[in-house]
Amino acid sequence: MLRKILAITFILILSVAGAVSVAGAAESFKFVIIEPGQPGTSADAQPVMDSLAEYVSEKLGKPATGVYFNELEPALKYLDENKPIWGICGLTFFTSYSDKYIMTPVASTLPQGLDKDVWRILAPSDGPDSVKEIKGTVFGSMLYTPESRKILFKKDEAENQLVIEGTSRPLSKLRWVNKGKAAGVCLNAVQYSVLSGSDRFSGVKVVYESGKLPNSPVVWFGKVTDDSFRLQAILLDMKDDPAAASLLKLLQTNGFGPADKELK
Numbered sequence: 001m002l003r004k005i006l007a008i009t010f011i012l013i014l015s016v017a018g019a020v021s022v023a024g025a026a027e028s029f030k031f032v033i034i035e036p037g038q039p040g041t042s043a044d045a046q047p048v049m050d051s052l053a054e055y056v057s058e059k060l061g062k063p064a065t066g067v068y069f070n071e072l073e074p075a076l077k078y079l080d081e082n083k084p085i086w087g088i089c090g091l092t093f094f095t096s097y098s099d100k101y102i103m104t105p106v107a108s109t110l111p112q113g114l115d116k117d118v119w120r121i122l123a124p125s126d127g128p129d130s131v132k133e134i135k136g137t138v139f140g141s142m143l144y145t146p147e148s149r150k151i152l153f154k155k156d157e158a159e160n161q162l163v164i165e166g167t168s169r170p171l172s173k174l175r176w177v178n179k180g181k182a183a184g185v186c187l188n189a190v191q192y193s194v195l196s197g198s199d200r201f202s203g204v205k206v207v208y209e210s211g212k213l214p215n216s217p218v219v220w221f222g223k224v225t226d227d228s229f230r231l232q233a234i235l236l237d238m239k240d241d242p243a244a245a246s247l248l249k250l251l252q253t254n255g256f257g258p259a260d261k262e263l264k
Contacts, residue, residue, distance in 0.1 A: 027058060029064035029206075030226075032078065032087040035216065036143030037168050038070040048250045049154075049247045055247055059234045060227075070168065072144055083221065086231055089115065090216050094263065096145040098219070105259035107218035110239075111190050116212040119152055120192050122204040123184040124177055130210045135184025137163045139173040143186055152186070152210050163236040171195070178203040190252075214260035 033049065049066035057064040069075035072166055075093070079101050094103060108115070121131055128134050142148050144166025152164075159228070163183075167173055170191060177181035184207070187195065195201050218235060220228040239242040239255025248255060 001158060013195045021106045029060060029062045030084045031066045032084040034075045034087060034089040034093050035070050036072045036093060036144055037166055039168060040234060042068050048138055060230060067116050086220050088216055088218050091214055092142045092145055092148045092149060092219055095151055096147040102222050103219035105217040106220050106228050106262045107235045108260045109216045109253040109257045110255050110257050111215060111253050114189055115257055117215050118189045118212060119186055119210040120206050121184050121186050121208040122177060123207045125203055125205050129207060131162055136181050136185055137165050139165050139167040139182060139186035140186030141167060143187060214262050217260060217263055218256060
């Protein structure tokens with residue numbers, strides 16, 4: 001009889017421990033920010049991840065942790081080995097891997113307050129006037145997967161012969177264009193706005209503009225839940241929350257808007 005009681009007690013202990021473990025895992029609000037091609041290192045960005053985790057934790061009442069990747073392969077390895085709940089990723093990454101990692105957009109970033117992005121190809125001022133005439137490689141921080149070509153040109157198949165290559169140093173590549181060492185560089189709307197009034201821009205011209213593109217989306221991994229809508233509400237309210245002002249500057253966005261309908 002005593003042996004039976006001990007056995008039952010042991011089973012109950014295991015059951016409770018298992019339930020606590022599962023509950024603890026469910027309570028963890030792990031997130032990831034993936035922006036391949038951006039400068040810096042994951043270590044440089046960790047304080048920003050910690051600040052965002054602290055903010056989200058306080059609003060949700062759940063512990064949160066976050067990591068940052070600006071290189072493609074480490075990001076893919078992380079997603080293969082971990083199960084984050086939500087994240088922010090660049091448009092090229094989303095387009096390339098949304099099906100594989102089951103990413104659903106729940107909000108969008110608003111860098112410099114812009115609700116849309118535009119990619120522009122710049123070539124030497126005395127060079128070709130069309131991308132069809134460019135001979136050589138065009139570099140861009142977003143041009144690291146084949147899908148980026150489809151984003152850039154959409155249905156313009158004639159332009160798809162252009163040679164493109166990803167880079168984490170698009171501004172350096174712009175200097176290459178000025179010196180005749182590169183055929184062109186592709187800049188997003190923020191990069192273009194920063195450079196358009198500078199001396200670096202004097203020796204180049206815009207030869208192609210994409211259509212209006214979605215900004216980096218906030219994504220939910222897996223099946224959308226009530227927590228995803230809670231997160232969405234927190235993010236949409238951040239631009240009006242004085243306590244979030246410094247954090248938004250660190251994240252380089254004026255706030256968050258609704259998910260871009262193009263990505264649904």
